[in-house]
Amino acid sequence: MAGQRGEYAKSARRREEILDAAFTVFSRSGFTGATVSEIAREVGMSQPGLLHHFDSKLAMLEAVFERRDQSALDILSGRRDIEFLRGLVEISRRNHEKRDLIRLYTVIAAEATAPDHPAHAHFQRRFHRVLGGTQAAFEEAQRLGLLKEGVDPRAAALSSIAVTEGLQLMWLSGFDEIDMAKGAQIHMQQFLTVPL
């Protein structure tokens, strides 16, 4: 059993190293430009050795973003209504420290708008999840009487995610004045009857 646990830990560590290498290569070459052999070289493994852990370039890309999303899910875990919206602001705050990751996300999300892009479904699912969670939080706020009269939870969620995405793009384009957390907070505040 101890041996099995040791093997498991070693494999998990290997996966992390592969994802770090994949992140580096995707950032350098984009998703379309990157190759499995380039990632294998970066992590110092053979291509078959690497494919034992992840069976495709797409699987590696999804795992890179799932690792990012996991830290966001940790922040949102157990939160509801206003607390969930505060969690979104907190995530935007932490994104200021992750410029390279946000840039990779921005580039590949744009690439993946092409319906035939291998990661198209992944990004569509991701937007559905993020939008669904945010809409549910606005609906809970509405039931608690914390939403202003006439605000549609779906429309509020859509514009809140949109403003976050757009501020990221402009921040990355060189507008260092942009405070993404403050921008998200001010935007969502307009829909609420209590301070966010």
Added chain:
Amino acid sequence: MAGQRGEYAKSARRREEILDAAFTVFSRSGFTGATVSEIAREVGMSQPGLLHHFDSKLAMLEAVFERRDQSALDILSGRRDIEFLRGLVEISRRNHEKRDLIRLYTVIAAEATAPDHPAHAHFQRRFHRVLGGTQAAFEEAQRLGLLKEGVDPRAAALSSIAVTEGLQLMWLSGFDEIDMAKGAQIHMQQFLTVPL
């Protein structure tokens, strides 16, 4: 003189054909992946013949987007304050008909967030211009008493452009329910004391 005018018209037509070909190639291969020779092949010209009209791949990219921006500038021409903001809504409405162009813009704007990307300065200038124009419109609205108390024209402009960019990304990602013009209108309405 008639001969010169004829030459001029022919050259202008040639430029349009080159930009159509550049648009096709950039959409297919991205900016980094596209080559001048691929664009020359697409339009049926020699590479030196093409470089007589545009001296680089970047010059062609900028001209493709300037052609797009010209139609936006035509809409905004002579408009001020609230009328300028209504013009922005009108531009978003027309973007619904230009999916391929908006997708190319989205992909290359994301690519160009890298500070060493050849089009980085172009996109930064473009955002400065768009933001500056929008901020000026909110300032004019403020002087006319049409802006709600406490609204900062710069912050209103930033979030208005951000929401437009973000809604475009989600629309392209497969959220067909998104009405970008309505989204922009509702967003800017919150800052104003009169109907937009």
